[in-house]
Amino acid sequence: MSEQTTVTSVAQVLPQTLAGFRIGVTSDRRSEELISAFERRGAEVMHAPALRIAPLTESVTLHRDTRRVIAALPDFAVITTAYGMRRWMEAADAYGLGPDLHGVLAAAAILVRGSKARGAVRAAGLDDVGSPEDERTASVVDLLLARNLSGRTVAFQLHGMLDHRQIGRLERAGARVLTVMPYTWARPAEDSALLRMIDAAIDRQLDVLTFTAAPAVEAFLAVAQQYGRLEALLEALRAEVATAVVGKVTAGPLHEAGLQPLIPSRWRLGAMIRLVCEHLEQQQVLRIRTRWGPVEIRGAQVHLVDHAADPVRLPPGPLALLRELVDAHGAVLSRGHLLETLRQCESEHALEMLVWRLRQQLPVPELVATVVKRGYRLAV
Numbered sequence: 001m002s003e004q005t006t007v008t009s010v011a012q013v014l015p016q017t018l019a020g021f022r023i024g025v026t027s028d029r030r031s032e033e034l035i036s037a038f039e040r041r042g043a044e045v046m047h048a049p050a051l052r053i054a055p056l057t058e059s060v061t062l063h064r065d066t067r068r069v070i071a072a073l074p075d076f077a078v079i080t081t082a083y084g085m086r087r088w089m090e091a092a093d094a095y096g097l098g099p100d101l102h103g104v105l106a107a108a109a110i111l112v113r114g115s116k117a118r119g120a121v122r123a124a125g126l127d128d129v130g131s132p133e134d135e136r137t138a139s140v141v142d143l144l145l146a147r148n149l150s151g152r153t154v155a156f157q158l159h160g161m162l163d164h165r166q167i168g169r170l171e172r173a174g175a176r177v178l179t180v181m182p183y184t185w186a187r188p189a190e191d192s193a194l195l196r197m198i199d200a201a202i203d204r205q206l207d208v209l210t211f212t213a214a215p216a217v218e219a220f221l222a223v224a225q226q227y228g229r230l231e232a233l234l235e236a237l238r239a240e241v242a243t244a245v246v247g248k249v250t251a252g253p254l255h256e257a258g259l260q261p262l263i264p265s266r267w268r269l270g271a272m273i274r275l276v277c278e279h280l281e282q283q284q285v286l287r288i289r290t291r292w293g294p295v296e297i298r299g300a301q302v303h304l305v306d307h308a309a310d311p312v313r314l315p316p317g318p319l320a321l322l323r324e325l326v327d328a329h330g331a332v333l334s335r336g337h338l339l340e341t342l343r344q345c346e347s348e349h350a351l352e353m354l355v356w357r358l359r360q361q362l363p364v365p366e367l368v369a370t371v372v373k374r375g376y377r378l379a380v
Contacts, residue, residue, distance in 0.1 A: 020301025
């Protein structure tokens with residue numbers, strides 16, 4: 001069986017648990033894996049990398065820093081990411097320094113940030129002496145600080161940027177720290193794709209935003225602030241648009257912004273995908289029985305289960321109105337209440353037009369009933 005046939009077969013048997021939902025993917029590396037996983041489950045995916053990883057294999061600075069590490073014969077080495085470890089060893093091989101770097105690291109006590117970094121270390125024919133349970137760089141430094149570092153040398157593989165706080169902790173303990181940066185984070189050449197995603201979140205056209213690295217979260221929020229959209233974005237992320245991260249480290253900037261992202265108990269991409277599926281299916285699917293049978297709302301998709309018509313996708317305004325009516329379970333919602341709660345309505349005329357648009361787009365317009373002089377209700 002060909003690879004293409006195998007992929008198609010998997011896509012056919014996967015339950016469409018995300019049908020109707022819209023998910024924003026901000027990652028660069030491994031984004032194809034993430035997008036494919038969501039799309040195979042029926043989701044519509046919007047992709048806009050907040051940052052791009054730029055390998056520094058040909059960097060003069062990386063060449064110089066690698067030579068410094070080899071010459072220093074470090075007592076300890078900190079490996080923070082699998083990607084960084086692989087790029088570093090590849091660069092050393094390209095410089096003709098591969099055997100020298102391997103020998104120096106083999107003689108050092110290597111500490112790794114997590115299991116993926118450990119896997120890259122072992123793939124290079126090396127071993128480590130420990131890793132923190134929470135996979136945080138600060139916790140790796142905690143492990144080092146439990147030892148006597150006075151006069152010792154630490155080789156520190158950075159993950160895309162200089163970590164002044166953790167390096168400072170080691171230096172205050174008397175260590176000499178030599179940093180190595182095998183890759184860096186770079187902003188996309190243009191902000192247009194990222195701005196479209198930010199606007200989609202603000203307009204509630206996304207159900208979940210996913211992040212796989214803390215620097216990407218910081219870049220995403222920084223672009224929103226730069227273009228005057230941060231407050232509107234945070235309002236959306238506190239309400240209708242969920243955020244999902246691969247682990248607690250990535251969640252840090254979101255917590256600082258007052259948000260509560262979805263965090264899998266196991267900090268892996270697959271675990272985040274499963275958590276997003278569970279959250280949307282269990283928390284974001286609305287079901288109600290009406291006079292015309294069961295109605296199901298999945299993201300922006302509305303389905304009259306007993307009706308012959310296909311599910312319809314509603315724009316943000318009519319969708320927000322329908323969700324309000326469903327949440328009321330048939331109770332009458334006054335015009336004043338709807339004007340106060342619906343972002344899209346600034347006048348009674350605008351509300352009337354929104355009701356008209358919703359009725360036009362539903363397979364059964366009579367689902368939305370007018371109660372004279374009182375307001376509107378769902379015909380349950």
